[in-house]
Amino acid sequence: MRCSKPDVRLRAVPRSYVSEARRRGLGRRRERIGPIIERLAAEHADAEIALRFRSDLELLVSVMLSAQTTDVNVNRVTPALFAKYRRPEDYLAVPPEELERDIYATGFFRQKTKSIRGTMRVLLEEFDGQVPRRLEELLRLPGVARKTANVVAAELGHAQGIVVDTHVRRLSQRLALTRQEDPVKIERDLQRIVPRADWARFPHLLIWHGRRVCDARRPLCEGCVLVDLCPSARWVWPSGQTRLSTTTTARQGGSGRRVRNSSQIEQGPVRWWRIGFV
Numbered sequence: 001m002r003c004s005k006p007d008v009r010l011r012a013v014p015r016s017y018v019s020e021a022r023r024r025g026l027g028r029r030r031e032r033i034g035p036i037i038e039r040l041a042a043e044h045a046d047a048e049i050a051l052r053f054r055s056d057l058e059l060l061v062s063v064m065l066s067a068q069t070t071d072v073n074v075n076r077v078t079p080a081l082f083a084k085y086r087r088p089e090d091y092l093a094v095p096p097e098e099l100e101r102d103i104y105a106t107g108f109f110r111q112k113t114k115s116i117r118g119t120m121r122v123l124l125e126e127f128d129g130q131v132p133r134r135l136e137e138l139l140r141l142p143g144v145a146r147k148t149a150n151v152v153a154a155e156l157g158h159a160q161g162i163v164v165d166t167h168v169r170r171l172s173q174r175l176a177l178t179r180q181e182d183p184v185k186i187e188r189d190l191q192r193i194v195p196r197a198d199w200a201r202f203p204h205l206l207i208w209h210g211r212r213v214c215d216a217r218r219p220l221c222e223g224c225v226l227v228d229l230c231p232s233a234r235w236v237w238p239s240g241q242t243r244l245s246t247t248t249t250a251r252q253g254g255s256g257r258r259v260r261n262s263s264q265i266e267q268g269p270v271r272w273w274r275i276g277f278v
């Protein structure tokens with residue numbers, strides 16, 4: 001016999017964060033994007049690319065190596081790599097097996113070797129050995145997809161799109177800045193609302209917020225500077241309350257989660273309202 005007990009957990013999940021934003025009266029995404037950027041910029045003033053490089057070529061290679069691995073892992077490999085391979089010609093002067101060994105620790109080393117060597121060949125044949133700035137040109141390099149091209153263009157000071165990685169995707173959806181799943185469509189939605197001057201730094205802000213606060217499985221909504229702008233927040237302020245602003249920690253409400261300002265919770269009329277699951 002089937003159990004008719006309602007699934008409370010599932011019912012608590014907003015069907016669409018966009019409609020949830022409307023239901024909570026958070027305002028349109030065009031209205032929220034300014035404060036979102038402003039608060040994230042204040043919270044993560046140090047947000048920047050985590051890869052270490054000293055030239056355009058090193059940037060391009062680092063970003064190519066970062067596919068399917070962490071920036072930390074890439075940074076472990078690149079000092080020795082860049083000491084050995086200084087120009088595009090250097091990557092072609094050794095047998096592929098040698099380059100494979102040199103980048104082995106970054107994973108997918110065979111495919112990455114093929115892409116890097118193909119890219120070096122095109123750089124020499126079509127771009128005088130220089131890394132191009134334009135997105136269409138970067139996309140002609142073997143193994144360089146849209147995300148890599150956007151990262152490189154932005155870091156070289158010529159952002160022509162918005163980088164969409166796993167953090168940017170997750171946070172854009174949670175903040176109801178997009179309904180889309182496909183990175184290209186997400187980028188298009190973001191381009192419509194994020195001011196062009198912020199195209200380069202916006203992904204860094206989301207990436208660092210995703211790493212430090214809005215974790216995929218355990219978002220720390222209680223201490224999040226976006227809690228009153230986010231339709232996915234597990235906890236909301238009663239209307240009229242301002243957001244938390246300091247960095248002390250406390251336990252509250254039996255949640256066992258870290259929050260930012262214990263004094264506000266203990267002293268004032270402020271109460272957290274638990275409203276569901278992300």
Ligand code: SF4
Nearest residue numbers: 214219221224230233
């Ligand atoms: S309020 Fe929660 S879900 Fe929304 S951005 Fe902050 S941590 Fe993420």
